[in-house]
Amino acid sequence: MKESILIVDDEQEIADLVEVYLNNEEYKVFKFYTAAEALACINEEKIDLALLDVMLPDGNGFSICQHIREKYTYPVIMLTAKEEETDKITGLTLGADDYITKPFRPLELVARVKAQLRRYTKYNSAPVEPDSVIVHSGLVIDTNTHECLLNEKPLALTPTEFSILKILCLQKGNVVSSEQLFYEIWGDEYFSKGNNTITVHIRHLREKMGDCVENPKYIKTVWGVGYKIEK
Template sequence: MDKEILLVVDDEKEIRDLIGIYLENQGYKVIKAKDGIEAVDIIENKYIDLVILDVMMPNMDGIKTCINIRKSKNMPIIMLSAKTQDMDKILGLTTGADDYITKPFNPLELIARVKSQLRRYKEFNVTNNQEKGIIKVDDLVINTETHEVKVSGKNVKLTPREFDILKLLAMNKGIVFSMEKIYEKVWKQNFFESDNTVMVHIRKIREKIEENPRKPRFIKTVWGVGYKIER
């Protein structure tokens, strides 16, 4: 199962680290930002599943950051603040936040809120994503309708054959495909034992989507069997 990527935004390092420890213990991948400016930059360049956002921060506060995020993204946002007045909560929620927790907070309550928001978001979006032809593998996003591929928010240009191979593996996460099977499904032709066409295409795809093609995160080699994208 892919790890959800959570962004924790707070100007206090101790709080960022504390929240990070609790989330990582639950199996989430955590990225941290010290203010709204850094958070917006991260969100523009990486795929994020959920944001935990402090209200009171220098440079760009949580309210302005939330408004900024909502201009182009729709992941869940949980606001975090020492303020308890109703107007602060209302302001946070009306600017696009999905939930609001006041400091000091119970870590177990925060975890419960995170899980609830992720569950609701997935249930709400799964049908829309399927209809739009969206396949997500960590921060790799494949749009089967438009033939667009993004990694960490950045567009990746693939040839039609490369796209078809990536799509085949991503739509069948966890299943190992031999070179023969990939060739027959993508090229629609009989495979010849000496043909290394698939291997060459896999290498080119890795060069485009992997940060380190020699240590791939997405397309894994199952030695002596074939290739797969893990769940």
Template sequence: MNQMIGLVEDDPNIRDIVEGYLNKEGYQVIAVDTAEKAWDIFQEQTPDLWVLDIMLPGMDGYEFCKKIRQTSEVPIIIISAKDEEVDKILGLELGGDDYLTKPFSPRELVARAKRHLKRWQAMKPSEVEEQDTIVAGELELNDAERQAYFQGEEIEVTTKEFEMLKILASQENRAFAREELLIKVWGEDYYGSDRAVDDLIKRLRKKMKDLPIETVWGHGYRLKEKRT
């Protein structure tokens, strides 16, 4: 198993315990005590999953999570002594895929890491997958290469952003409920709220300002077919 996990935890005891359990399962672990060090690692080595503490010196875990989500949908498991519901919701809505409250079972953390890594691996394109192109108006998606083009220009999108575009573009004019989009993109066992869908749509609108994604109030979203 060659999967790499980034661990960001300033408590040396917790860091050593978590690293030991993950190493025992065959994962390569890069453990650091600050988000600044983790950001350097993210830019150079891109781990397959992050285990991230919230209360860190300097840049906190929330800010680090936001920075990752600007360019990547790599799984993030948040670990924190904060057990208030508002803290959990904030962590998930900023891009976390899971949330564990300290003290937690290292075995449970390993089990959740395995699940998220399995899902993340399944989302990556297969090398033998035949090229499939989806065209919806000025949007073109190359499913094999996971590339998105809008108005003739290639747009850098994350894995989840691509999946959202693919779902909407494959059935233009269909109104998808937020709950349906959440399950299709994040999976049935995602712990966050459907506000994650709103955040992802917001990012797509920012990247492609003229993309005709319409809000269906009280329901969800659709990609409106552009008629000539």
């Protein structure tokens, strides 16, 4: 049995279909149609990734995502029937790592799940390497344990936020474009999501780090080009 996946969707046909595809990949699936059942599962079971529908009969996926981020860093993918940009931004701001809009192709969803789990598993079980710890101006990033400290205080970063910060630190002094960040994290097959996804994650990172946009200490915006961390 592979990793455990939580599915929360009040559209039973969709939830059942996703369950079938994930079971075919030998994932252990916890499937629920309400927020209350999902929250109970989150508190009782070991989860490796969550698929959260935005609209639920007794709540919404945003509140579940927020609850998850209070304790856990495993990947969260939002499922939404809405095309509105605000829903996507809300999910990412609350700590989601990815989103997919209904109707979707089940195989694409499975590919997204695998991509997120690969990164999360890599960060938490990577072999020890001499250069696994990145240090920069009070910032300490351990790529083996997926831990990040700022001025000796832990930062609770999602896998996507961790990826962005790690890439920028490894390239410090150089400008990294949104396109390059996007490719490094999701691969070129996800370019259609647009650069706004990176913008939202950068904003969330700055909030957690207490980094000011106007006079940043860490993540600097190079307008029209990308982002960089000064040497």
